[in-house]
Amino acid sequence: MSSTETLDHAARSMALVDYRDAGALKSLPTRNGFGEGLIEAGTLNKDVLAICADLAESTRMDGFKKAHPAQYIEIGVAEQMLVAMAGGLAAVGKIPWIASYAMFNPGRSWEQVRTIMALNETNVKIAGAHAGVSVGPDGATHQAIEDIAIMRVIPHMTVVVPCDSVQTKKATLALTERFGPVYLRFARDKSPIVTTDATPFEVGKAQTFRAGNDVAIVACGILVYYALIAADELAREDGIDARVVNNHTIKPMDEASIVDAARACGAVVTVEEHQVHGGMGSAVAEALAAKAPVPVEFIGVQDLFGQSGDPIELIEYYGMGTAAIKDAARRAYARKRG
Amino acid sequence: MQTLTPERRKELELKANDVREGIIRSLLAACSGHSAGSLDMADIFTALYGFIMRHDPQQPDWPERDRLLLSCGHIAPVRYSAMANFGYFPVEELLTLRKFGSRLQGHPERLKLPGLETTSGPLGEGLAQGTGMALGAKLDHDDWRVYVVTSDGEHECGLHWEAVMTAAKFKLDNLTCIVDRNFIQIDGSTEDVMPLEPFADKYRAFNWEVFECDGNDIGQFIEVMERAKAVKGKPQVIVANTVPGKGVSFMEGDYTWHGKPPNKEQADVALRELEATRERILASV
Numbered sequence: 001m002s003s004t005e006t007l008d009h010a011a012r013s014m015a016l017v018d019y020r021d022a023g024a025l026k027s028l029p030t031r032n033g034f035g036e037g038l039i040e041a042g043t044l045n046k047d048v049l050a051i052c053a054d055l056a057e058s059t060r061m062d063g064f065k066k067a068h069p070a071q072y073i074e075i076g077v078a079e080q081m082l083v084a085m086a087g088g089l090a091a092v093g094k095i096p097w098i099a100s101y102a103m104f105n106p107g108r109s110w111e112q113v114r115t116i117m118a119l120n121e122t123n124v125k126i127a128g129a130h131a132g133v134s135v136g137p138d139g140a141t142h143q144a145i146e147d148i149a150i151m152r153v154i155p156h157m158t159v160v161v162p163c164d165s166v167q168t169k170k171a172t173l174a175l176t177e178r179f180g181p182v183y184l185r186f187a188r189d190k191s192p193i194v195t196t197d198a199t200p201f202e203v204g205k206a207q208t209f210r211a212g213n214d215v216a217i218v219a220c221g222i223l224v225y226y227a228l229i230a231a232d233e234l235a236r237e238d239g240i241d242a243r244v245v246n247n248h249t250i251k252p253m254d255e256a257s258i259v260d261a262a263r264a265c266g267a268v269v270t271v272e273e274h275q276v277h278g279g280m281g282s283a284v285a286e287a288l289a290a291k292a293p294v295p296v297e298f299i300g301v302q303d304l305f306g307q308s309g310d311p312i313e314l315i316e317y318y319g320m321g322t323a324a325i326k327d328a329a330r331r332a333y334a335r336k337r338g
Numbered sequence: 339m340q341t342l343t344p345e346r347r348k349e350l351e352l353k354a355n356d357v358r359e360g361i362i363r364s365l366l367a368a369c370s371g372h373s374a375g376s377l378d379m380a381d382i383f384t385a386l387y388g389f390i391m392r393h394d395p396q397q398p399d400w401p402e403r404d405r406l407l408l409s410c411g412h413i414a415p416v417r418y419s420a421m422a423n424f425g426y427f428p429v430e431e432l433l434t435l436r437k438f439g440s441r442l443q444g445h446p447e448r449l450k451l452p453g454l455e456t457t458s459g460p461l462g463e464g465l466a467q468g469t470g471m472a473l474g475a476k477l478d479h480d481d482w483r484v485y486v487v488t489s490d491g492e493h494e495c496g497l498h499w500e501a502v503m504t505a506a507k508f509k510l511d512n513l514t515c516i517v518d519r520n521f522i523q524i525d526g527s528t529e530d531v532m533p534l535e536p537f538a539d540k541y542r543a544f545n546w547e548v549f550e551c552d553g554n555d556i557g558q559f560i561e562v563m564e565r566a567k568a569v570k571g572k573p574q575v576i577v578a579n580t581v582p583g584k585g586v587s588f589m590e591g592d593y594t595w596h597g598k599p600p601n602k603e604q605a606d607v608a609l610r611e612l613e614a615t616r617e618r619i620l621a622s623v
C-alpha cells in the first residue's frame with residue numbers, strides 16, 4: 001500500500017525510508033554495501049587489505065581489487081589460510097578484511113578464528129557472504145544458518161548483521177575502525193533498503209525502528225524489513241502495536257535496549273535468518289531470562305537444513321516470512337496476557 | 339582388462355553428447371549453475387558409468403559397487419545428467435535441477451538422491467572421504483574400487499593434501515583420483531589465482547602413481563584408467579587435461595562460464611552445436 005500517514009516518530013528519528021510504500025523502496029544485496037564500504041575503507045587507510053579466496057565477485061571484493069590493486073591479495077580456495085595469514089598480516093600492523101561464503105569462513109576456518117583471531121586477539125575482519133537460506137538454488141551446502149551461533153560463542157568477538165546494503169556499508173567502515181576480531185554477516189539476494197545515509201549507526205547500539213508497547217519484535221539482517229511490514233499489518237489487522245528493534249550487533253549486544261523493550265512490551269519475538277538455536281534469538285533469550293523474563297517466540301530455521309529453491313520461497317517455507325512473524329507476535333501477545 | 343572396440347567407443351561418444359545435452363537443458367531450466375566444469379567432464383563421467391565402473395542403476399546401494407565421489411560438487415549437472423542417461427532416474431527429472439523440492443540439489447546431497455556416495459560442494463573434502471572408503475575396503479578385503487573426481491581449483495585446499503599423504507601411507511591401490519585439469523577457477527586462470535604447476539610432480543613427490551591424458555578423449559581416458567587399475571601398492575591420480583566448456587564453442591576456454599548457465603538463446607545455439615556433433619559422430623567410422 002502507499003502510505004497516507006507519515007511514519008511514526010521512531011522511524012522518523014531513524015531517518016528511515018517509508019518502507020510501507022513499495023514503490024519508494026529500492027532493493028540491493030547487502031553484499032553491495034560491503035563492497036562500497038570496503039573501497040572507502042581502503043582509501044581512508046592504506047593499511048586496510050582485502051584478502052580473497054576465489055570469490056571476488058560474489059563477495060563484492062572485485063571493486064576493491066580495481067580501486068586498490070596494491071592492497072588486494074588473492075589466495076585461492078583456502079579458507080583456513082585466509083584466517084591464519086590474515087592473523088600474520090594483522091600482527092605486523094595491517095587491517096585485513098577476509099571474505100568468502102559464511103559457510104566456509106568462518107564455517108571451515110572456525111578453530112583458526114577462535115585461536116588466531118580471538119584468543120590471540122588480532123585485528124582481522126571477516127566478511128561472511130551468502131549467509132542464510134536466501135542464498136537460494138545453491139542449496140544446503142552453501143546456506144550458512146549456524147554462523148551467528150559459532151561466532152557469538154567466541155570471547156572477544158564482535159558480531160554484526162546489518163539490515164540492508166546502506167547499513168552494511170556503514171558497518172564495514174565502523175568495523176574497520178574498531179580494533180579486534182570482527183564478524184560481519186551479509187546476504188546474497190537483493191533486499192529492500194529501509195535505512196538512509198542519515199540513519200545513525202553505532203556498533204553495539206540497537207535501534208528502535210518502530211515504536212509500540214504491545215510486543216517487541218527484535219530482528220536482524222534482511223528480515224528487519226519483514227518485521228516492519230509484519231508490525232504494520234498487525235496494527236491494522238489486530239490493533240497490536242509492535243515495537244521493532246533492529247538488533248544489528250549480536251555481540252556485544254545492546255542488552256539495555258533489549259531489556260527496555262521487553263519491560264515496556266512484556267512479550268518478545270526474535271527474527272533472524274539463522275537456526276533458532278544459538279543465534280540472535282538465543283542471545284536475546286539469555287539476556288531476558290537473567291534480567292527481564294517475558295514470553296519469547298523465535299522466528300528462524302527450526303533445527304533443519306536448507307535446500308535449493310527461490311530465496312523468497314525458502315524464507316516462507318522455513319517460517320520466516322511476514323505471516324509467520326505476525327503469528328509469532330500474536331502468540332507472544334496472547335501468552336503475556338495469560 | 340577390458341578393451342574398447344571402435345563400436346563401443348562410438349556408442350560412448352554419442353552418450354557423452356547426450357550427457358552434454360542434459361547438462362545444457364537442466365542448466366537452462368535452473369537459471370543458475372555451473373556450465374564450464376560440467377561440460378568438460380562429460381566424457382569422463384560417461385566413461386565411468388558406461389565402461390569403467392562396476393555399478394547397477396537398479397541397485398544403487400549394491401554393496402559390491404565401485405564408489406564414485408564427486409568432490410567438486412558444483413559440477414553436479416554432469417553427474418546428474420550421466421546418472422539419468424545411464425538409467426538411475428528419468429531424464430526429464432533433470433529439468434528440476436536446483437528447484438524447490440527437487441532431488442537434484444544445487445550441490446549433490448546423498449540423502450536426497452540414491453546413487454550419490456556423499457554430499458559435496460564445499461571443496462577439497464572428497465579425497466579424504468574416498469581415502470576412508472578405500473581403507474575400509476582394504477580392512478574388509480573387499481575388491482570394489484573408489485574413484486574420486488576432483489577439480490584443479492580444489493587442490494588449493496589443505497585437506498586435499500592431507501588425504502593425498504594419507505592414501506599413500508596406506509598404499510591404497512584401490513583408490514583413483516581423477517583431476518579435472520581445466521586450468522580455470524572462479525577468479526580466473528588457476529595459475530594466476532594460485533599457481534598449481536608443476537601439478538603432476540606434486541603427486542609424484544607424495545608417492546602416487548601419476549597418469550596424464552586428454553580428458554576429452556574417451557579412448558585415451560579409458561586406456562589410462564585400465565593401467566591405473568593394474569597399479570599395485572600405490573594410489574593413482576589421473577591428471578585429465580580438459581577444455582572448460584567442452585562441446586559448446588562459445589564457452590570453450592572461457593573461465594567466466596564457471597558458474598553461469600546459458601540463457602535461452604545461448605542454450606539453443608549450444609543444443610544445435612551438440613546436434614551437429616552427434617551427426618559427425620554417427621558419420622564417423
Ligand SMILES: Cc1ncc(C[n+]2csc(CCOP(=O)(O)OP(=O)(O)O)c2C)c(N)n1
Nearest residue numbers: 054375459460461489490491522523524596
Ligand atoms: C571450501 C569452498 N570454498 C569456496 C567455494 C566456492 N567455489 C565454488 S567452485 C570454486 C572454484 C574452484 O575452482 P574449480 O573447482 O577448478 O572450478 P571449475 O574448474 O569448475 O570452474 C569456488 C571457489 C567452495 N565451493 N568451497
Ligand SMILES: [Mg+2]
Nearest residue numbers: 490491522523
Ligand atoms: Mg578448474
